[in-house]
Amino acid sequence: MKSNAIHVSAKVLRNLRMRQDILRCSFDIDAKPDRKPLSNVTLKTHFIEDFVSDAEIIESLGSPLIEKLPPDIKVSFEFFPPKTEKMQTKLWSAIKRLAPLQPRFVSVTYGAGGSTRERTHETVARIQNETDLVAAAHLTCVGASRGGVDDVARRYWDAGIKHIVALRGDPPGGEESYSPHPDGYGYASDLVAGLTKVADFEISVAAYPETHAEATSADADLDNLKRKIDAGATRAITQLFFDPDLYFRFQDRAAAAGITVPIVPGLMPVTNFKQNANFAKRSGTSVPSWMYELFSGLDEDPGTRELVSASLAVEQVKRLVRGGVSEFHYYTLNRADLSYAICHVLGIRPEGDDEAI
Numbered sequence: 001m002k003s004n005a006i007h008v009s010a011k012v013l014r015n016l017r018m019r020q021d022i023l024r025c026s027f028d029i030d031a032k033p034d035r036k037p038l039s040n041v042t043l044k045t046h047f048i049e050d051f052v053s054d055a056e057i058i059e060s061l062g063s064p065l066i067e068k069l070p071p072d073i074k075v076s077f078e079f080f081p082p083k084t085e086k087m088q089t090k091l092w093s094a095i096k097r098l099a100p101l102q103p104r105f106v107s108v109t110y111g112a113g114g115s116t117r118e119r120t121h122e123t124v125a126r127i128q129n130e131t132d133l134v135a136a137a138h139l140t141c142v143g144a145s146r147g148g149v150d151d152v153a154r155r156y157w158d159a160g161i162k163h164i165v166a167l168r169g170d171p172p173g174g175e176e177s178y179s180p181h182p183d184g185y186g187y188a189s190d191l192v193a194g195l196t197k198v199a200d201f202e203i204s205v206a207a208y209p210e211t212h213a214e215a216t217s218a219d220a221d222l223d224n225l226k227r228k229i230d231a232g233a234t235r236a237i238t239q240l241f242f243d244p245d246l247y248f249r250f251q252d253r254a255a256a257a258g259i260t261v262p263i264v265p266g267l268m269p270v271t272n273f274k275q276n277a278n279f280a281k282r283s284g285t286s287v288p289s290w291m292y293e294l295f296s297g298l299d300e301d302p303g304t305r306e307l308v309s310a311s312l313a314v315e316q317v318k319r320l321v322r323g324g325v326s327e328f329h330y331y332t333l334n335r336a337d338l339s340y341a342i343c344h345v346l347g348i349r350p351e352g353d354d355e356a357i
């Protein structure tokens with residue numbers, strides 16, 4: 001394999017990302033220490049044949065995704081702990097449907113303020129014990145002392161759960177703003193550092209393409225992400241976003257800040273647009289105005305809504321795959337169908353399926 005170092009502009013960098021699959025090349029960015037938008041970066045390239053024109057990129061986006069799929073696409077799925085028997089049944093039917101797709105891991109959220117501590121534990125432990133899936137537990141700093149959080153983590157480790165999604169957490173219901181527990185971990189970076197002392201966990205953390213609502217600036221938020229990585233996290237999962245360009249711009253800024261761990265896009269298939277849009281707004285995610293137009297008139301028409309959602313989700317992953325992304329995290333909301341369909345389009349087939357590509 002030929003390797004060399006070259007200087008390229010931000011535009012060429014984006015073009016290369018779009019074309020990684022076609023050029024059969026990969027590259028590492030030599031990050032610049034300053035945070036300026038990428039203008040000239042040094043790429044360590046491995047076998048770049050040629051640079052590409054915009055026309056070629058547009059043509060590549062126009063071709064069916066399945067024609068040029070990278071072979072190593074990986075997914076993970078996120079669930080929330082069920083409150084009732086009925087929700088429990090729904091969750092397990094989703095898990096059973098998605099499990100044969102062999103996700104890299106599946107994770108279970110931790111309710112605001114630690115309100116689902118036991119339910120999260122039960123769900124994660126059951127996934128670990130009753131399936132072949134790798135289960136990951138979300139854990140937050142809210143409402144508990146360091147010792148209390150460490151105990152929860154130790155229980156996970158003892159139950160065979162070795163992957164934690166470490167978060168600061170949102171304030172419990174009814175509270176406007178976050179305030180750390182007097183004896184607790186203040187921020188996610190503190191929690192990551194604490195977890196590394198409890199056991200040798202794999203640790204994922206949150207990242208915000210549109211900047212966390214409480215961050216003093218986009219750069220400060222990126223500094224915070226870097227602190228979480230430096231403390232021991234090995235993967236960032238993004239807050240949901242709808243516009244792939246937001247992700248690519250964030251990825252560029254993270255690379256310029258020296259962040260080299262995978263930044264896995266967190267995607268939410270639209271199941272109920274009103275609900276999804278409200279959730280997105282609460283999470284600081286912008287909802288493009290064309291999405292309101294796309295879903296207007298479909299509130300009472302779930303069948304059409306599902307078809308429209310599927311086409312939107314496919315368009316989104318197509319742009320991400322063409323930009324070089326090969327790992328995705330799906331916020332399933334405990335529903336399997338759309339995530340399953342997207343995986344199918346991404347060439348991910350149930351284990352043992354002879355027709356898998």
Ligand SMILES: Cc1cc2nc3c(=O)[nH]c(=O)nc-3n(C[C@H](O)[C@H](O)[C@H](O)COP(=O)(O)OP(=O)(O)OC[C@H]3O[C@@H](n4cnc5c(N)ncnc54)[C@H](O)[C@@H]3O)c2cc1C
Nearest residue numbers: 109110138167168169170187188206212214215224237239
């Ligand atoms: C993939 C993913 C999964 C999630 N799962 C859950 C879940 O299961 N349960 C849940 O309750 N929430 C969950 N959340 C939401 C998350 O808890 C909120 O977004 C929360 O507001 C921030 O969490 P964080 O881990 O990003 O916090 P942090 O990384 O600690 O950052 C929080 C804010 O504080 C700022 N900050 C960090 N350190 C400092 C400091 N030392 N001084 C001042 N400011 C600082 C940051 O810039 C940021 O604005 C999830 C989010 C994502 C993206």
